[in-house]
Amino acid sequence: MADLALLVAQLSAQQDLQANRDVLTAEVAPAKTAIAAQPRPLAVAIAPATPSYPSFSLPLLKQLYQTLALAASQTSWADTRTTVAQVNAPFPTQPPELTPPSLQQLLQGISRDRPGQTLPELSPPSRQPTPLQSASQLSRLQALRSPVEALPRFVGPRPHSGNQLYQQRRAALLQGQLYTRLSPDSFHSQWANASEQPVYSQWRQLLAQEASAMAAGQGQNRLTVVVGDSLSLWLPPEWLPTDQFWLNQGISGDTTAGILQRLSAFDQTRPTTIHLMAGINDLKNGATNSEVLSNLQQIVQKLRQTHPQAHIIVHSILPTRLASLPSDRIAALNQQIDTMTAQAGADFLDLQPSFKDEQGILRRELTTDGLHLSPQGYRLWQVALAAL
Template sequence: MNPLSLALALGTLPLLAQLTPPSLPHLLNSEVVVSESGTAVTPPAPPRARRVPNTTAQLYQQRLAALEAGQLYTRLPRHSFQELWETARQNPTYEQWTALLWEEAKATAAGQADNRLCVTIGDSLTQWLPPGIFVGDRLWLNQGISGDNTARIRQRLGLLEGTRPSTIFLMAGVNDLIAGRSVEEVLFNQQDIIYQLRSRYPQAQVVVQSILPTNHQAVNNEDIRAVNRELAQIARREGAVFLDLYPHFSDEVGRMQPEFSTDGIHLSDRGYALWQTFLQQVEDQLARDPSVFNRI
């Protein structure tokens, strides 16, 4: 894949460009009828029902298709390139995901121009953020990978090399806790991630998000709260913004509210809508006044 051929003309992208997938040939899944004149007529196939990716294999193929078409996935409708991804079955490897993120970042860097760039970094929660959060002159790179932990995120921050982020949103750590890693290990890795982001991209505002509550036996919310308490202090010491989402997603006993999740960990459409509201508000405030959170 030649990255030069994938450079995006981002400065001229329309607001959430609409892309209509090409229809199947009319002869597929159609019946031949005869008109009054006796001429055989093939009616057009019914329009394809619009669907959105619901597996990692489908999401990967959709993003790959967008990249190869020279378009930014996060600015397209969720059903884009449906004919190319709807039959995808093969899950990508971790190496394939990182390669895709690297190519997306290079293409964005080549065409970023003066646009603001928002980057989201994390695991599957971040990976499945629906497109269209940041619009207008704001570009968005989604650097989430399903199943990722803080140790691996530490190793892949260089994938953004060449870009000029305005805001970087980080959420990570729940997979570490699910795997039985200690609070101390999660905090050590988080501190290094924040330090690296602040050092590599000094022009960017780094927004460290709390780990969300869960309603699943695989992880203890007490551990999550312990991480969040210390993470808030680390973020402030490192000059980052701390965004505490935990209380907005939790019920009266600190568990994930059922309506915000599909399985107690991953988010439902309603959960994503709530999260997106906070991301948009924080980015809007930072765009207007980058020092606003330093005064709180």
């Protein structure tokens, strides 16, 4: 238990959320009831590493798992989450009161050795890393079935619509800055009353301009590119690690076919990592699984050709709460994507176990409308990103 307390203390210092601190610094001994009734599996799928990325430090993983397993055998956690409701049930407004830390959070302090170094022009990180030990990247990534802590909430003004976000990013670019390194309320006066909705071609142009600026100013700094649709577009930049640059190439409503046509926008950048999540809009628009799979395969192939130095991670398509998008179809397609990425030399991050409920659909507290993510959903995704 002393080892677990040390790990939790390190995580608490890193999360920078008071709600998480309240949970993680609490005494665990009094909770004695829930774990026997609702055991939580502790498992990570580890497959042989790719030639470019050595395998994870297995002794370190074993130490973490053994410590957490020992604690789980001696401790129970109160879980006050409400019973899973039907698809059309109202979304919850209150967060769970107490939930245990997850292995993803414990692994958040482990960083992978990457090329490049931080230069003086980078602003100081808001969350100082406290790595347990330097380790290499896990080759095949499997998200854990784990609860989310207290519901995070956005504080202060920030864009809430596509036209507001577009105007904020445009204003930042005109000032020679990138919005991912600014506070959420930056240039508030220039976007607060934005009313004109930008069209797809305007978003493509803006993203291409941001990529060009990044290519010119990246220097030797590490760069992570996020490619996708609205789920990627609204990823809160203030929750991302600040020891590197982030380039968001997400466009609301985009499909795998659309993404395939605009990859050249960031050809001149030198990313260390590229995250790709796409396909849900294809399914909404009536595309077949084979069409989605073919487009994703072409995207991965093109990314590998253009950015051979980059670590490419394809994220699973998230489940939804929409009856028109059955979870079994999404799960079957994700299995095909997993196989494809292995053959293409990329990695697959399976987020399904963390995001789905007992019925296999998107957990209520993780979504705002059954499809898009809530702040809590983005926090869970951020935990997975930070653990890579």
